[in-house]
Amino acid sequence: MELWIELLGLALFVNFLLHWFTPIQSWRERLVEKMVRIMVKHNLWFAEPLLTIFTCVQCLSFWSSLLYFQNFTYALITSFTAVVIEKILKYGSQGTE
Numbered sequence: 001m002e003l004w005i006e007l008l009g010l011a012l013f014v015n016f017l018l019h020w021f022t023p024i025q026s027w028r029e030r031l032v033e034k035m036v037r038i039m040v041k042h043n044l045w046f047a048e049p050l051l052t053i054f055t056c057v058q059c060l061s062f063w064s065s066l067l068y069f070q071n072f073t074y075a076l077i078t079s080f081t082a083v084v085i086e087k088i089l090k091y092g093s094q095g096t097e
Contacts, residue, residue, distance in 0.1 A: 007065070007074060011082035014061040015089065028054055057086045 017024060032054050039047055052059045061082035066075035 003074075006069075007078045008081060010065050010068065011061055011078050011085055014057055014064060014082050015085050018055070018057050018060060019086070019089070057082045 018028075032051055035051055035054075039045065053063060054060070058079050062075050062079035065078035066072065069075065069078075
């Protein structure tokens, strides 16, 4: 039971971090823009997948849970849970806009 709480907590934290925690959003956007400029300037197109870690809920939840749990199955479950949470929150907020 405790493991499922950790998996769900990590998935919720990643969604919170990438979408709803306002102080981090400006920092994250500046970091991504700076990385894009560096990659364009130095022709580092092979490093483009690194940007998805900072912009994709699925990617960030997978890699962070893989580092935290060091278990591939738990990382997949956390990633799937984070995507489901993201879809639920986006669907639920459509009517409020």
